[in-house]
Amino acid sequence: MPPRLNLASAFRALSLRSTTPAAGPGISQPLLSQKLAAPVARRFYSDNLTPNSNNESSSSSQIASSPGQLPPSSSSSSSKEVGEQQQQQQQRHNEDNLDALSRLEMVAYGLNPFNARKEGHKYGLPSLPLPSELHKDHRYDDVMGQITRLLMKDGKLSKAQRDMAMILNYLRTSPAPKTNPARPLIPGSPAPHFLPLDPVTYLRVAIDSVAPLVKIRGFRGLAGGGRNLEVPAPLAARQRRRTAFMWILDAVQKRKSKGSGRKMFPTRVAEEIVAVVEGRSTVWDKRAQVHKLGTATRANLMNSQIKNFL
């Protein structure tokens, strides 16, 4: 089925002049492909009334200033100039009309005649691909997004986000942590005195440093006598962070609440995070315990029955 031709828009796009054209343009019609490639910089819903050059405007003002008079008794050169100008003007009109016609043609071929990149946007379009933080679902740092949901209670995400913001503000107002060499932070973490300036990294360093590498899976009855056979299993990054933050939240539960109000819970969480980075937290012991058990049980991976499951 051929695409429908919209005649109304075609008439609107045509620019009409009451003056008769002085001479034919003598330009052959350009190819459609050429027209498509030509940049479309102006809109042609109406006549272009703004004069393009000083030359032209001065001449038109001269004409306008003496409406009653006849054109000045001209020498041959001046009349030639005026004729040239009129010709140029006419040519421009014809180009405009050709543009409009080419758009009509595009409509006829079922194409969109307007270039979205150039027209119709006050501030222009953003460059693609969009950075991930411009997507509504990925606007926060990946760790932040994950642990905010772990903080959430009763599905109140907005409250969890506020709590998280308070945690970050606590971190950036607290003094730089004094790290414990016996509890090394994750390799590649910035120097401790940089951490308060970047609370998101602070939180990320704390969580990644205590995140366990493995979990212990129990296979029921495989150890003989109905006992569990414990086998270490590796964790993905997201799972590791989840485990670490749940341990931190357990430690927060055990902390005594010293105050009241909406800042209390975030303060306790933030204090625990500082304790983690300073190596004072009990979460480090939990991690060491899991790793120790993982080392001890890794021999169980060789169990012939286990191999079927893994």
Added chain:
Amino acid sequence: MSATNCLRCLGRPSVAGASRGVVVPVFAPRTAPFSTTAIQNALPAKGKSGEHQDRSVRVYRAGRKMTFKKKHTGDRGKPPAPGERKAFRKKIVLSNDNALPVPWVTEMEASSLSNENKVGTIVSLPPAVQDQLRATEAFQPTQTWGLFRKPSTLIRKETVELVGKMEKATANKQTARVVLTGEKISGKSTMLIQAQSYAYLNNWIVIHFPDAQELTNGSTEYAPVPNTENPTLYMQQNYCLKLLQSIKKANEKILAKLLTVSNHSELPQNIPVNQTLLSLINAAKEAEGAWSVFQALWSELNAHGANRPPILLSMDNLPHIMKISEYRSASFDKIHSHDLSLVKLFTEALSGNTRFPSGGAVIAATNRNNGPRIPSMELALKQRLAEQRASQEETVPVRDPYFKGYDDRVEKVLKSVEVMEVNRIGKREARSLMEYWAASGLLRTTVDEQTVSEKWTLGGGGVLGEMERAALLTMKI
């Protein structure tokens, strides 16, 4: 706070209980102190008996009764001391050592708040003023002072306007009476801080009521003022003592220079003529007698011909004193807030009945978050605003004839006040503020037109507190 016996029992000593022959200790636990039922009829509450100690929870799930054993939570140690939890909630931190110092922020001077050329600049509060503002509890825990190196404020268009009013009033020995209104977190309390800072820097006397609801929500002790009839006035001695101490701390330097002009023999400690006002305040050592000391101080400050400094009387959360208070009279009638003597002192000044000898200002800020809706106050403020605009098209609003909740006393107080709206800030002011945030290291983006526009829009079109929330209290740092 509550009496050990209910009011009815006071009238008729507990003969009924005695006649029953049941010996009940006077400290028997009661659940409803305001109950009019004779308490002796109730059996003493059971202590924790054996059945409650097994720590199990019984629930019905899917129609079946199930018993779960409750986890032993363990001993958490000593509970927080009385007042400790509230102290945490109200803690005010004014500096953050991690934040970077901003080089272009200058210290506030006596004239900087009234300078129109300084609109849109950030100035820091001088340390002495910080202490004075702390003494009057002008800083609030919800404000973001704790994020920056030094407590600083933005000089807004409204600031210059307000301070200009104060300046003009004192030049003519008049009193500027202003009520600040505006949206939630649009900066009304901060405007009060700025007005107070101006007053401190220009050697005014400042009396600030940090939260009006403390006066009327029934949380402080009250007693009728002797020899007042029709209406009986009530004094709040404990609050008065606290207020006196804050006045003393905040205005110590000036009060040490001012001398009494009359003899005060009625006070707990006789204060003769030519004593400093500081020693007059020091006469209030206990809550008892605090009100009379306050009255003496107030009369001294308003003594004519004694060359007193201008006075700033300010109050935050105004709507709380524009309603019936939570207090009751001896005949159990509700007491109107304006019958509380401290509130009356403020409303008299606000309505223009009290004239300060060297001029000054009475400034009150409304609050939208925790404030009760007072139809009369809202109407009066709207009327004043319409009168101030004085345009032909806009008519002054009138009372709704079908609504009964209006209060004449409130409207009388607000009959002739000036109303100032603390509005949204413009993009220029927003930009200067955001540059300050960025230079402090708290806003980690480049501050260009797009970012300013973004935060300005996210902040409800320039509501300052909302902009702070959008830029400083966020997960995206």
